Amino acid sequence: MSNLEERIVYGLRIVIDRDQCVGFADCAKEAPEGFKLDDDSVAAFASPEAVERERLLRACDACPVDAIAVYDEEGRQIVPS
């Protein structure tokens, strides 16, 4: 069973694969408004729309295990790059 969380922000589709997440929190360090760790130390969305687009993309790309994917308006994957 997949454990995906998804948000649309700036027209980008951001998907956290919570089964892949190992809880190092690089995403939350880069964008603490956007991502948080839940009680199980797994990444979840906070308020990603509060983060500027470029930093949001950097935060998604910071994941060492590629647990966060981003798709642009045309559905092309832009993160991991």
Ligand code: SF4
């Ligand atoms: S950077 Fe990746 S592994 Fe680390 S908490 Fe975020 S989603 Fe999980």
